[in-house]
Amino acid sequence: MQLIIQHLNKTYSNGVQALKDVSLTINQGMFGLLGPNGAGKSSLMRTIATLQEPDSGSIQLGDTNVLTQKDEVRRVLGYLPQEFGVYPKVDAETLLNHLAVLKGITNSGERKEVVKALLQKTNLYDARKKNLGGYSGGMKQRFGIAQALLANPKLIIVDEPTAGLDPAERNRFLNLLSEIGENTIVILSTHIVEDVKELCSDMAIINKGQVLYKGSPLQALSDIEGKIWEKRVPKAELEAYRQQYTIISEKLVGGTPVIHVMADTDPGDGFVAIPGDLEDVYFSHIFGRQAVAV
């Protein structure tokens, strides 16, 4: 099964163009959607999750037209929105059980098993009788993941799932996803490059509603191989470098700025070639575009 997105456009009533001619083909496995806040990731994911209408374009999931056969999509969908709340006075087990019914798991024995397994899987089993109002941010997020996995979805859309998770939780979650991701389409949006690097066989970078890159992370890395140059610069000179080069990233290491630039050839001036990582891919597409164009 493939998810084929073609020429998707969406402009909100306030004039913001959230999606600009987005076309993607997503195969089974983990697909990473990388982009900064406000890039249009959530808009795209909500559209795939039948929750939003594009102005034009089409989305096809196997034989199903996502935009018109919403019920068909929802049968196989697991969705975790970026931000969500819960009913504060209901406990996790009750709500998950409730949602399981609504997902169509009508056999109560099976439902019990599934609910139990998911609660254990998301490490919420001990807190299952506790009202969701008392959950911490991480626990709530895990609950969200549990519900998205109900009823063996074939299409899982998780919007910024690792936000608010501590590193241990994050690892556990990513492992969980990778377990499931083998014969399922999993679309994972994030602005954390690491998430994609570790998990995804395929990815897209999106900014300001446009797809800037699509391909596999490995391909992306090989694309920039030998093109990333690094230099430690004194703080005082940083501004001058900014003028001179298209910096794709700058960060402080031990209090001194370290800048990366992308160039096909050695820019000289003390820059050292380094093996670029996915972060550089990301930043190069977000910030380096202009430079590439030039």
Next chain:
Amino acid sequence: MLKEMIRFELDYRKKRPATYLYFGILFLLCFFAVTSKYVVIGGVAGGQIIENSPYNLAFMTTIMTFALTFIVSAIMGVPVLRDFEHKTDSLMFTTPVSRFAYLFGRFFGSFLVTVLVFCAVWIAFIVGFSIGKYLPWEPSWASKEILPFNFWHYIQPFLTLGITSIFIQSALYFAAGTLSRQTIVIYVQGIVLLVMYQVADTMLEDLDNKTLAALLDPFGMRAFTVYTEYWSPAEKNSQLVPLEGLLLWNRLIWVGFALLVLAGTYWGFSFNVVRTGWRKAKAVVADKTSFRPESVTIPVARQVLNAGSYLRMLLQQALFYARMIIRDVPFVGIVVVGLINLIVGAFYFDKMYGTSSYPITANVLGLLNEFDLFFLIIAIFYSGELIWRERSVNFNLIMDALPVPDWVNLVAKFIGLLLIYLGLLLVLIVVGMGVQAANGYFNFELPLYFQTLYTSTLFFLIAYTLLAFFVQIMANNKFIGYALMFVFFIVTFTIGAMGIQHPLFMFNSGSLGEYSDMNRYGHFVTRFSWMKLYWFSFVCILFSVSVVLAVRGSEAAMRTRLRIGRLRLSRPLVTFTLVTIIAFTGTGFYVYYNTNQLNTYRTQEEEEQWAVDYEKTLKKFEHLPQPKIIESNLKVELYPGDRDFTAEGFYWLKNKTDRPMADIHIQEDVVNAVKTDYLHFGGGEAKVKQQWKDFGYTIYQLPQPLAAGDSVKMNFRVSFTTKGFQAKGSNTSVVQNGTFINNTYFPSIGYAEQAELGDDDLRRKHKLPEKERMMEQTDPRGLSQNLFGNDADYIRFQMVVGTEPEQIAIAPGYLQKEWTGKDSTGSDRRYFHYQMDVPMVNFYSIVSARYEVKRDKWVGPDGKAVNLEIYYNKGHEYNLETMLTSMKKSLDYFSKSFGPYQYRQLRIMEFPRYSSFAQSFANTVPFSEGIGFIQKISDPEKDLDMPYYVTAHEIGHQWWGHQVPEASVKGNAMLSETQSQYSALMVMKHTFSPELMQKFLKYEMDKYLQGRAMERKKEQPLVLTEGQGYIHYNKGSVIMYALQDYIGEDKVNAALRNFLADWQYPGPDSKQKRYPTSRDLLGYFKAQTPDSLQYVITDWFENITLYENKTTEASYTRKGDKQYEVTLKFTSEKYVADSAGNEKPVSLGTQWVDVGVYTKGEDGKDKLVYLQKHKVTGKDNTVKVLVNAQPAKAGVDPINKLIDRHPDDNTKSVIEGSPTT
């Protein structure tokens, strides 16, 4: 700092559009209230009370400052809450602002804004009254003289009553919002306040509670009405309502309470972001992982998505929502408050003169209806909550992506609420039965409970819930949704007032009607069922639209919703919608066919216009000499099942004038749409000379003129046919069980003056001249006709009544024969033939029902036996003995005191409770099931025995009205009603304790004083009463009781006896040549009154006299062993009022007034030890009396025989010591 905070608050509100919106709402509402006929506040103005009178302005201001309490709550509830909701609390509380400045800055800033917003009220009043005349539409006071502009009249009530009310509400809402930090608590509190107002209102039904009720109302509304209840129209037009007395106390108590609440808020408000609640939040349980999540495999579960699983989802969701509502604290709050309101109401329901009814299920259902308001709040509020449930907690995206069909979500929300309703209705039934059991009544009619609540009430809830769903979904903003519902109510109300009153346009119209034990829900069920089917189809259509347009997903723009909506038009949904549309239009047409084709539909305006046209066209015939009916002989066939009847037979008409008559004018009963099948005179066909079909008025020309003194037989047949159902109030006289009609259904002679518009305001509106309510006492036309109309003097009467075999039919007269037979269609019939053996007035009733009969006998002093019969509905046996006793005692007393009873029989027949009265016909008294039959006299020492009293009054009419019918002129009711009232009082006096008599008279006095305060045209002295019940019943009671107290019962009876002897069966044919007036009777009273008391006749009957008696000092000193000398200082004043209530003090002259001294009895109650009349000649008086017991209380006119608006200050506790000099 405080100033800064206040300024901040003002600036904030200045920028909020809502502030201007609130001002606008208030302004427009008030502006239209004073400039249009369609918006009414309070509704006290009109008639004599001028629209811009200080009283009406104060009344409207008081109402407007509490009725829109939601505006106060919206401004005052949120100032602190806002900081929490916008999460600016941490910012705010870390600034160096003190708690005091923060809280009170917020409070006073917002309070100031609220006051400014409410200034819209008086500004709108001023503007409205100033420019009302120049508007393109007519205000209700268009052609009326209103008072000149006086700024103070507008501003004074706002300052004294308005601002205090706003302050009290402000403090409470502010405290609720600040301390609870929850919006919903503010709303619940608003409901609590309104309930307190309601409770105060309920309590007012018992006179003893007036003060308490006035103090209990937080808005001051009840205090206002109690304080001004006896104000005459003149006072209302001229006096500002001062802040004093009860009103001042109410304001002081509540303002004080508000200040306490504010202080409490200050102490209770924690200036911390994280609050330590009463209940410690449970600590987060640390994960104790006893297994490794990695090792868990998620089992594969079968996903079933088909019709069966959708139903399962539906049920799951519905229960989920229902559980959520039940656990919601505000929900529990609303229910509890509503139940408390019911339980308070249970102590007071259906009271008459302080006496309750048996809690029969019909009455309890009436009580349970009071929960409807709370139901409405729950329906509207929780409809909004459920529609917004997922979105308000931000769970909507998860829910919306589930494989749940679109319709399941909304239907589940609906069913969730439905479950709540079903449960609450069950709770109500339990409460109802509890109320019955607590009163020792165990005849629970469970089927009736279910039949009523699970149809009428449940449907009402369903209709409003689906409407609210629709509005919420279309508005797509919870608060705008609520606001739109509010607008919906206002619009519905307004279009109703504007003349769109057809049930097809009044949402959820078609009530089940009142339940009668006799007739059950009778014919109401048909109309109810059709109307509900109509409205149910309508709300189902709305529901379909809601399903199609409901927001699912993250987009709410209507354009998108319409686009997605198309995808939702599944075959079942389309089918459902089409079916409901067909049902809606189908039932709509059927209803229209019934209301407008089978029956005639007229709006209020059209009905008024009809009356106007009738008057303009036919008034010229009003005093045309016409023959009089001298005999009525009819065969009436009643078909109660079909609600039809026919009457066939003849009248004999006699020309009593001295000129021949060629034309006879016949008026059909148009009101009840009775059709004349044929009508002819003396065998030959009379020619129709002229006919007005619309008015049911026909002029027949006799073949030859009717010579003076000659008679003609008028043969006719009329039929009354019920066709389908009507738009408005169906006929409740011809019913399945308990028909009660009288001769007004049959043809009458000449112009019907009673069809004219009576109210002066209405007449002005239609450009008709104002009119007198009755003819002058000197008018020969009035003197030659009696109160039963000008169709006849006395008639010979017989009638055959046929009815269904299970029913007994009764008409005046004696039963000659009863038989069963078949009518022309072959159905079984039961016939009764009644005949009266003496002439009687032209006023007769026909009743028919499935009766039980109770019989007894009374033997008069002359040895003549009178058969007593009560025809009652099975189950209503409670007061039969009382009624029989009253019949006997009354016959005893009246025949001894006034003259013999003219008949050999006396019957009481129960009729359904659609009307609440009893009425005396010749030897026949129809008596409503709503009064008397189900009254409960639980403590004969404390409760007034209403059936006893009403029975005695009606029997009194056999003398006053039937033996002496009075002239149809001003003051007439003083002869029939006041004397029947006096007769009943005397029977009661010889049965009841003096305390009970005093209680009865206290109610009568109160009703009189209230009645005169609301007089629309002019108050008359008793001797000129013009159909004014508060005068001829209530004032009549007080005055007649005082008269017999002053001149003696024997003397009054002697006067009545003499009057009866001279005036029995009066009229143009009698020795007196006319009917008597109240002046005639007054002559007999005067003749029995000693010279020293002649003044009471003038003061009490001929003038409107009010007394102010007040004890200023009461003290006693011991005289010897067991004697006490009581010194009483009191003031005594007398006022005479004109017809508007303008009073002027008049000199007392020489008066006699009671002085009384009470002692404490052994049972702790006050007991009179001294009661004597003392002569009084001036305002200030000192009286010394010797008594033999320790005095406790003393005073002037202590048992309130004289009309006095402040009866409580007549007595005072007596203190030991010498009087001051």
